Amino acid sequence: MSYAKQMLDTHPQTFELDAQLLVEAIDALQDCAQACTACADACLGEDGVADLVRCIRLDLDCADVCAATAKVMTRQTAYAPPISRALVEAARTACATCAAECEQHAGHHEHCRVCAGACRRAEQACSRLLVAMGA
Amino acid sequence: MSYAKQMLDTHPQTFELDAQLLVEAIDALQDCAQACTACADACLGEDGVADLVRCIRLDLDCADVCAATAKVMTRQTAYAPPISRALVEAARTACATCAAECEQHAGHHEHCRVCAGACRRAEQACSRLLVAMGA
Amino acid sequence: MSYAKQMLDTHPQTFELDAQLLVEAIDALQDCAQACTACADACLGEDGVADLVRCIRLDLDCADVCAATAKVMTRQTAYAPPISRALVEAARTACATCAAECEQHAGHHEHCRVCAGACRRAEQACSRLLVAMGA
């Protein structure tokens, strides 16, 4: 069981969002942040780094946005819907953009293939959360 | 001269956005992140912390969103407009929400008054950037 | 299989540290960052928030230090031992300090009990890594 789930289960307050959707989104966002940080570094370690400049940049952006979104969505006390909605929208955009870039390198670089999968999973979790938020 | 400006002046690539607007936004977002981190801590140190729970939560959110946005907007290589637009929109929302909360405590707590000012300045810098981005 | 492991398995370069130890540390640090962010928020949502001020502060510190350490340890390209060693040492200290505080509230608050466990696991993973680093 993930720590996101264990911690939500022990939170003193009731949530406005479905706990299962929330846990899936937080876990997927953190996995994506981890994969993107690692993919940026793996790209930097490739001989053909010059061909991976856009991929590195989008990995760094996606890692920053996903990490911030996971933190904001983890907070349940005094929940502020407009911030969450706008930020999950930004995370969905970052994940979709980074996934599309990584997919172009997936045939040559396994790290891009794995990272693209993490981005797509986070993109979908964000989409489901946005539906639940009525966005 | 801020480091955001010094570093943009020495960047090897041309920018799609006006450098002055960009510098103002990055500086304002970083100031806001700093003020919010400090305001959350100052609220936590107040005798009446129980009355400041929503303020602390929004300070933490706003700090996370502004710090991520400043990093993404600092990057000029392989610029990705949709991510920037969605994220600056999220930052504007976070700043406006946090400012409104801090303004309610500004009469009692100087740190909330200063923090509200930083949030409003960042909100306005984000608004100007969104206009320039055609959002 | 965690993304830290999947991404290390696909990295183009050889590592100076044992990959298994590294994966355990990165996973434990990220779990700890997640648990601490959630515990700070859960404490903030408790009626007795005034008694949990030190716990919230240490949770926030521990989350920041663990997240930064996980990112630095994820990078394998052009590995810089002195930075890693000093930072893992700081993470071990933050985890031990936060665990000791959360353990004092574990009888009353389940979120503190779960968080203390995550902190102790990360503390131990850091200790093992420091031994492997010859620190």
Next chain:
Amino acid sequence: MSYAKQMLDTHPQTFELDAQLLVEAIDALQDCAQACTACADACLGEDGVADLVRCIRLDLDCADVCAATAKVMTRQTAYAPPISRALVEAARTACATCAAECEQHAGHHEHCRVCAGACRRAEQACSRLLVAMGA
């Protein structure tokens, strides 16, 4: 006047550290984080990116460590000396290592020259803080 200073001036609690030293360190750490984030991106935008791989990696590490250290040192409520000491030590190491790398490229790249200056200033502010902490 920096926001670090304005916010410390309005904090409800007394500090264990000299406020002036603290403000200088927080400001220098944030400037360094900003310069390193921008320098990593500028290096990524250079034609000779393959020669700047170690610089990019150290810029990313230094930005992560400095940003986390600035946040921890900004918190004055329930101050925890051992965490601060270990983390400022890690930041000093990161700044010194990154400065030494950027200095090697300073003749060819203005962004590396500016970034090296920011790193040295943060390194020195950390050193002064460590003396004041009795470390």
